[in-house]
Amino acid sequence: MRLQLSDEDVAFREEMREFFTTKVSKEIRDTVAARHELTKEQIVEAQQALNAGGIAVPNWPVEWGGKDWTPLQRHIWHEEMQLANVPIPLAFNAGMVGPVIAAFGSQELKERFLPKTANLDIWWSQGFSEPDSGSDLASLRTTAVKEGDEYVVNGQKTWTTLGQYGDWIFNLVRTDPEAKKQAGISFLLIDMTTPGVTVRPIELIDGGFEVNEVFFDNVRVPAENLVGEENKGWDYAKFLLGNERVGVAPVGATKRSLSAAKDYAKTAGPGGTSLLDDPLYASQIADLENELLALELTALRVVAHSTDGKPHPASSVLKLRGTELQQAVTELYVDMGGPASLASGAGPESDLADWNKVSTPYYLNFRKASIYGGSNEIQRTIIAGTILGLRG
Amino acid sequence: MDFTLDAEQVALRDAVRGLLGKSYESSETRRAVTKQDPGWDEKTWAQLAEMGALGLPFAEADGGMGAGPVEVSIVAEEIGRVIAPEPYVEAVVLAGGLIAAAGTDEQRAEILGALSEGTLVPVFAHNEPGQRYSEAGAGVTATKSGDAWTLTGVKEPVIGGARADLLIVSAAVDGGTGLFLVKPDAEGLTRDGYATFEGGRAARIGLNATPATPLGEAGDQSGVIAKVIAEAQIAYGHESLGAMQSALEQTTEYLKTRKQFGVPLSTFQALTFRAADMYVELELARSVVTWATLVLLDGGDAQEAASRAKLQVSKAGRHIGKEAIQLHGGIGMTAEYSVGHFTSRLTAIDHTLGDGRHHLALLVERLDDHGVIEPLP
Ligand SMILES: Cc1cc2nc3c(=O)[nH]c(=O)nc-3n(C[C@H](O)[C@H](O)[C@H](O)COP(=O)(O)OP(=O)(O)OC[C@H]3O[C@@H](n4cnc5c(N)ncnc54)[C@H](O)[C@@H]3O)c2cc1C
Numbered sequence: 001m002r003l004q005l006s007d008e009d010v011a012f013r014e015e016m017r018e019f020f021t022t023k024v025s026k027e028i029r030d031t032v033a034a035r036h037e038l039t040k041e042q043i044v045e046a047q048q049a050l051n052a053g054g055i056a057v058p059n060w061p062v063e064w065g066g067k068d069w070t071p072l073q074r075h076i077w078h079e080e081m082q083l084a085n086v087p088i089p090l091a092f093n094a095g096m097v098g099p100v101i102a103a104f105g106s107q108e109l110k111e112r113f114l115p116k117t118a119n120l121d122i123w124w125s126q127g128f129s130e131p132d133s134g135s136d137l138a139s140l141r142t143t144a145v146k147e148g149d150e151y152v153v154n155g156q157k158t159w160t161t162l163g164q165y166g167d168w169i170f171n172l173v174r175t176d177p178e179a180k181k182q183a184g185i186s187f188l189l190i191d192m193t194t195p196g197v198t199v200r201p202i203e204l205i206d207g208g209f210e211v212n213e214v215f216f217d218n219v220r221v222p223a224e225n226l227v228g229e230e231n232k233g234w235d236y237a238k239f240l241l242g243n244e245r246v247g248v249a250p251v252g253a254t255k256r257s258l259s260a261a262k263d264y265a266k267t268a269g270p271g272g273t274s275l276l277d278d279p280l281y282a283s284q285i286a287d288l289e290n291e292l293l294a295l296e297l298t299a300l301r302v303v304a305h306s307t308d309g310k311p312h313p314a315s316s317v318l319k320l321r322g323t324e325l326q327q328a329v330t331e332l333y334v335d336m337g338g339p340a341s342l343a344s345g346a347g348p349e350s351d352l353a354d355w356n357k358v359s360t361p362y363y364l365n366f367r368k369a370s371i372y373g374g375s376n377e378i379q380r381t382i383i384a385g386t387i388l389g390l391r392g
Numbered sequence: 393m394d395f396t397l398d399a400e401q402v403a404l405r406d407a408v409r410g411l412l413g414k415s416y417e418s419s420e421t422r423r424a425v426t427k428q429d430p431g432w433d434e435k436t437w438a439q440l441a442e443m444g445a446l447g448l449p450f451a452e453a454d455g456g457m458g459a460g461p462v463e464v465s466i467v468a469e470e471i472g473r474v475i476a477p478e479p480y481v482e483a484v485v486l487a488g489g490l491i492a493a494a495g496t497d498e499q500r501a502e503i504l505g506a507l508s509e510g511t512l513v514p515v516f517a518h519n520e521p522g523q524r525y526s527e528a529g530a531g532v533t534a535t536k537s538g539d540a541w542t543l544t545g546v547k548e549p550v551i552g553g554a555r556a557d558l559l560i561v562s563a564a565v566d567g568g569t570g571l572f573l574v575k576p577d578a579e580g581l582t583r584d585g586y587a588t589f590e591g592g593r594a595a596r597i598g599l600n601a602t603p604a605t606p607l608g609e610a611g612d613q614s615g616v617i618a619k620v621i622a623e624a625q626i627a628y629g630h631e632s633l634g635a636m637q638s639a640l641e642q643t644t645e646y647l648k649t650r651k652q653f654g655v656p657l658s659t660f661q662a663l664t665f666r667a668a669d670m671y672v673e674l675e676l677a678r679s680v681v682t683w684a685t686l687v688l689l690d691g692g693d694a695q696e697a698a699s700r701a702k703l704q705v706s707k708a709g710r711h712i713g714k715e716a717i718q719l720h721g722g723i724g725m726t727a728e729y730s731v732g733h734f735t736s737r738l739t740a741i742d743h744t745l746g747d748g749r750h751h752l753a754l755l756v757e758r759l760d761d762h763g764v765i766e767p768l769p
Contacts, residue, residue: 134721136652159722204725205732206589211722270526280749331710334743338524338750341743342594343549345586350596351521351546360589364736367717368725375721377662 005072013076016055020084024049029085033260035358037208038087040123040165047089047120056089057118061102064114075303082252092124092161093117097170100187100236104228113189125166125192127157127214128237134159135378137172138181138234142216144173144188146223151175151188153196153219159372163199163212166192176231187233189225196220204368206361241374248315248373249322251296258288258329261336264355268336275336288328295321316379316387323369323376330366333359393768395682401466404445408470411439416474419730425477426591430555432477440467441510446484450492455505461623461688465630465681472634475730475737477591479515479552483507485627487514489620490560494571494608503558503573514558517547517574517597518617525746527618529562529569532599541606542580543572543599551744553595554585560607561599568612572604579603590736621745622698626688628741629681629701632709635741636674639716639734643667646720646731663719670712677708683767690769696758699751706748709738 005013021029028042038046050056051065058074060066069077081088089095098117101109116122133140142155153173160169169190176184190197196219201209228236262285265275275281295318302314333355334341340356350357370376384390397405415436416422425433440446448463450456457463464485471480484507491503491514506512520531532545543563553559559574576583580600588594607613644667647658657663681704684697713735717724724731742748 129722132651134652136654139652139654203727205717205727205736207727211725268524270522270524272522278753280753334739335747335749337743338747339519339549339743340521340524342551342588342592342740343586344589346549346594346596347584347586349584350586351548360736360739364589364732364739367714367732367735368722370718371721371725376718377660380662 009072009076012073013080016077016080017084019053019055020081020086023053024084024086028087032085032087033256034354035257035362040162043087043090044120044123046087047094050086050089051119056120057094057098059095060098060114060118064098064102064110065118066102071303072300075299079252082250083256085256090120090123092126092170093120093122096126096240097124097189100170100240101227103239104187104232104236106224108224109189109227122167123162123165125160125163125169125214127160127169127171127190129159130156131158135375137237138185140172140174140185142171142173143177144175144186144221146175149223151221151223151226153188153190153216153221155216157214157216158202158211160199160212160214161210161372163192163214164201164209166199168192169197169214170227172233172237175233179231182234184231185233185237186230187227187236188221189227190216190219190221194219194221204365206365208361208365249295249299249318250326251292251299251322254322254326254329255292255296258285258292258332260355261285261329261332264333264353265336281336284332288325288332291321291325291328295325314387316382319374320376320379320383326369327363327366330359330363334363395686397462397466401462404463405466405470407443408440408445408467409473411436411443412470412474412476415439416476419728419733422475422477422591422730422733423727426587429585429593430552431587431591431593432479436476437478437513438510440478440480441508444508445480446510447504447508449484450488450504450508451500454492454500455508457508461626461685464627465685468627468630469634472631472636472737473638475590475635475638475733479513481624481627481631482515482552483513483556486620486624487516487558487560489623490516490571490616491607493616493620494613496608499573499607512557513552513555514560515550515552515556517550517553517559517561519547519549521546521548525750527569527614527621528564529617530564532561532563534563534565534570534572534604535601536610541572541604541610542601543574543604544580544601546596546598548596549588549594550583550597551588551592551594553597554583554593559597561597561604562613562617563604565611569614569617570611571607571613571617573607574599574602574604588740590733590740592740619694622694623688625698625702625745626681626684626694628744629677629684629698629705632705632738632741633674633678633681635734635737636670636677636709636712639712639731639738640667640670640674642731642734643670643716643719646723650721657719666715666719670715673708673711677704680704692769696755699746699754702746702751703748703755706742706751709742710748713738 024046028046057065058067058069130140144151144153171188172185173188175186196217198215200213202211269275337356337359340352341359343352344360346357444457445467447456448459452458488507518529535542561572561574562569580602582598583595585595650657681701684701687697716731723729
């Protein structure tokens with residue numbers, strides 16, 4: 001047992017720190033720090049800066065731009081990026097479809113898509129969930145029927161995050177309606193400009209439009225856009241969802257925002273006094289710091305033990321508690337603002353601080369974190385079933 | 393001891409429920425109303441006036457109905473059930489309460505009469521940037537020259553401040569905090585209105601040597617302010633109860649109808665137990681808030697009761713609001729579906745007039761006052 005990083009890893013951390021704080025524009029990092037929404041262009045710019053430095057997709061095979069990093073180095077990369085307020089590479093590209101194409105796609109698909117995916121020249125959307133298939137994803141109903149060398153796709157996807165920016169969408173579609181649930185599903189790539197694809201925005205409770213419904217009405221898709229084998233899509237989806245065990249808990253981002261909250265707290269009391277002098281705030285912040293420490297150490301234990309490439313069963317712990325802490329910090333901001341946190345719509349003439357104005361929409365928006373990507377109930381089911389051997 | 397409503401109170405509840413149920417039939421009707429200024433429906437406000445709901449707490453001599461805190465609580469709770477955006481607690485309980493408690497005979501008759509009739513909406517401009525839940529309102533200064541008073545400073549956020557016909561502004565005076573009536577078109581006054589996240593409205597009110605009239609006696613009114621704020625805190629508790637009740641009802645309904653894995657969600661005990669916990673929180677909050685209203689009725693220690701109610705509601709509201717969204721899954725996050733609106737409104741109320749933590753701190757200061765808490769007089 002040993003706590004220190006090796007000299008190599010320390011140097012690696014320095015290198016990352018240096019890169020993130022110099023190679024990504026300050027404007028973008030300030031926008032992240034202020035918890036303002038990034039534009040599509042900013043997200044693209046940030047990822048392209050990383051890609052130019054060869055570190056946008058370290059989790060991919062080296063042949064396609066990946067790095068032969070250890071899980072610990074990938075963890076350091078991820079944490080330092082968040083600590084520096086650098087937006088992480090678009091998850092749909094870097095964490096999801098890229099690795100699936102790299103692992104299961106034909107050589108032709110790899111060449112066609114991987115470089116553009118790494119560089120965010122193609123913006124991917126994720127078309128998995130449907131109105132009736134959320135947690136029970138395998139019950140999905142969108143169909144793809146083979147006609148000659150095309151698939152004809154009909155159905156509806158929903159909750160498609162940032163689908164308004166999407167160039168392409170990777171979908172789970174039903175190709176064999178006769179087969180049992182999981183068995184008849186395929187993984188299909190669809191150009192969102194194809195006739196018959198319609199994207200309709202959904203407004204969320206914070207007033208933002210980050211998710212969409214996507215409708216497919218007799219959409220004709222070249223058969224070569226199928227990833228891997230027909231009816232094997234569920235395996236690829238499981239690979240995709242289990243893939244990102246590094247970084248499921250946004251520890252770095254939460255640490256950073258808790259530390260910023262501490263700074264704001266110093267003058268957020270009545271008349272500019274420090275809320276840190278208020279024992280209720282002080283104890284809550286200290287408690288959150290400790291919870292985050294526990295989470296980070298758990299993440300490090302997971303990282304240290306996943307060198308064999310198998311997911312550590314505790315990754316559900318990270319998702320579950322990581323999202324809870326992320327949400328707790330957004331709630332802390334609202335509380336620290338008090339009545340000022342009502343002023344979400346205040347304009348430039350307002351006397352209230354900018355962090356007050358964004359805090360409640362942010363808090364409401366982050367209720368999503370315990371729902372998407374396998375809800376916290378589903379994580380508990382995994383812990384109870386897979387880890388503890390309890391079958392409900 | 394009796395915690396039930398009498399026949400007349402039940403009739404009031406049913407009438408208000410009927411009216412608001414029609415005005416806010418669905419979350420879509422509410423959204424349509426909150427999208428446009430002033431953020432609430434003037435017609436519904438007029439109907440509430442016609443029904444007598446706006447004049448409930450005021451003396452008949454002042455143009456009111458001469459009813460009490462229980463009747464007010466009934467209306468507030470119905471407002472919360474459909475999260476009607478009409479500023480009932482803000483205009484009637486808080487602003488109206490200050491006028492009733494501090495106003496001169498003429499001020500009371502003039503303002504409360506018009507408020508009861510629905511023709512004049514007053515709001516209390518008390519929050520100040522950087523002051524959190526301070527009761528002092530000392531960031532605005534009052535200056536007297538001859539017989540005339542002027543006010544200078546900033547109030548923000550002032551709930552309903554952009555639409556209000558009359559502002560009651562708290563300001564620093566010799567020996568404490570005074571209350572002043574200010575006309576929105578008064579000289580040197582600027583108001584910048586904006587929407588708040590839950591569909592409400594607030595404003596920044598700037599005052600620059602703005603002419604003002606003392607409400608009642610010129611001088612310290614902090615005792616009145618504290619008492620009326622306590623009444624509003626308790627009324628907000630009822631509004632929250634209504635919202636929590638609806639959020640729970642909607643959630644249990646959803647668990648029964650939403651199917652995943654081929655079965656209704658209600659077959660998963662992990663979820664039904666959480667709905668059961670929401671119910672537990674709701675009932676406990678209901679008990680404390682109802683008790684607080686009865687303390688008001690009895691003329692007991694309103695501030696302590698209000699803090700206890702606010703603390704309980706803060707915890708219950710957060711719990712129920714978050715769980716309501718979570719148990720709905722993605723649909724709970726959407727603006728087109730109402731469960732998130734209940735959570736938003738509960739969040740807004742929680743951070744108005746002191747959140748749970750603020751009231752916990754106040755209760756901590758009183759810990760030594762008592763050995764046991766005795767709820768019954
Ligand atoms: C903001 C946001 C962004 C999203 N982005 C995308 C995206 O880009 N692409 C995409 O494909 N999807 C996306 N999703 C969809 C997301 O993955 C689903 O919302 C999620 O899987 C839950 O499904 P559901 O919403 O249908 O809820 P349901 O499955 O209906 O669940 C409702 C509630 O029941 C619980 N529950 C369900 N089944 C069980 C069970 N067996 N045991 C115990 N509890 C259970 C859930 O945890 C939840 O609390 C997004 C969702 C949100 C909110």
